[in-house]
Amino acid sequence: MNKSRNVAVDVGNSSAKVGVFENDALIRKEQVQFLKDLPKDLFGKGHHWMFSSVAGAKDLSSLMEGESYQVLDAATPLPIKVSYQTPNTLGVDRLAAAVGGCAHYPDRNLLVVDAGSCITYDLVTREGTFEGGVIAPGLLMRMRAMSEFTHALPDIRSEWAQHFGAGAGKTTRACLARGAVDGIRHEIDGFIEQFSKDYNDLIVIMTGGDTVHFESILKAPIFADFDLVLKGLNRILNHNQ
Numbered sequence: 001m002n003k004s005r006n007v008a009v010d011v012g013n014s015s016a017k018v019g020v021f022e023n024d025a026l027i028r029k030e031q032v033q034f035l036k037d038l039p040k041d042l043f044g045k046g047h048h049w050m051f052s053s054v055a056g057a058k059d060l061s062s063l064m065e066g067e068s069y070q071v072l073d074a075a076t077p078l079p080i081k082v083s084y085q086t087p088n089t090l091g092v093d094r095l096a097a098a099v100g101g102c103a104h105y106p107d108r109n110l111l112v113v114d115a116g117s118c119i120t121y122d123l124v125t126r127e128g129t130f131e132g133g134v135i136a137p138g139l140l141m142r143m144r145a146m147s148e149f150t151h152a153l154p155d156i157r158s159e160w161a162q163h164f165g166a167g168a169g170k171t172t173r174a175c176l177a178r179g180a181v182d183g184i185r186h187e188i189d190g191f192i193e194q195f196s197k198d199y200n201d202l203i204v205i206m207t208g209g210d211t212v213h214f215e216s217i218l219k220a221p222i223f224a225d226f227d228l229v230l231k232g233l234n235r236i237l238n239h240n241q
Contacts, residue, residue, distance in 0.1 A: 004046040008233035010093065011035065011053035019230035020047075024103075026234075027086040035063060043067060052092045052229065053202065072096065072236060079239045081129040091120070093229050094133075098124050100232030101205045104225070109199040112228070113188060115210035117141060121191050130146055131241050134191060139210045142180045185217055192220040 006021040007158035020028035049069035080102055084090050085178040101112045110124040122133040140157050160177040169175035196202045207228040215224045
C-alpha cells in the first residue's frame, strides 16, 4: 500500500520548487521549470498537494485530475492571523514563508526576509499575527533597471560576481556590482535594525535564491532556510486536513 504524503509546490517567476513531506520532515526536494514537468511518480499515490503561485495557479484541474490538491489564496484558513488591509493582493509566497517561520520560532517576534526577484520583509508578531512589511527590488532587478533606464550603463546580470570586490569600484561594471550588492546589504541591515527597535527579541530568517549572496556579509545575525516556503505550505496543508 502506498503511504500518503504531503506535496508542496512553490511556483515562482521562472521555476517551481517541489517538496515531499512525511509528517513535518522534508524527505524529497526537486525543481522543475514547468508544472507539466512535475515528477510523474508522485501521482496516483493518494498524496495531498498544496500549490502556491506568484502568478496564480492556472490549468491545474486537468493536470491534477484525480489528485487531492489545494491552491493557497486569500481565503485559505491559516495557522496564523493576518493583519493586512489588502489581503487579496498579498503574495501567497509571503504568507507561506511567514507560516514556515512561525513553525520554527513560535512565540517570538519574527522578520522573514525573502530575497528573490523582489526582496520582501515581513513581520510576524510573537502572538502569531502577520503584520505586513516591505517590498523592494531584488538583486537582478536592480542591475537590469540601471541598464534599461539609462543610455550608457551595461547590463551586468550574467557577470556581476566577477566584478564585485571590496573597496571603491575601479570600473563601471564594478561600480554597478557594488551598488546593487552593497546597496541591498545595507538595506537589509537597515530594515533589521529598524524592525528590532519596534519589536524586541526579534528573530530574522532569510530565504530565497539570492540568500547565498548575503547571508555571510550581513551585520545582523540571521538564520538562513532555503525551504521556508515549502515548509510553510506543508504546515498550511496540515492545518486544512
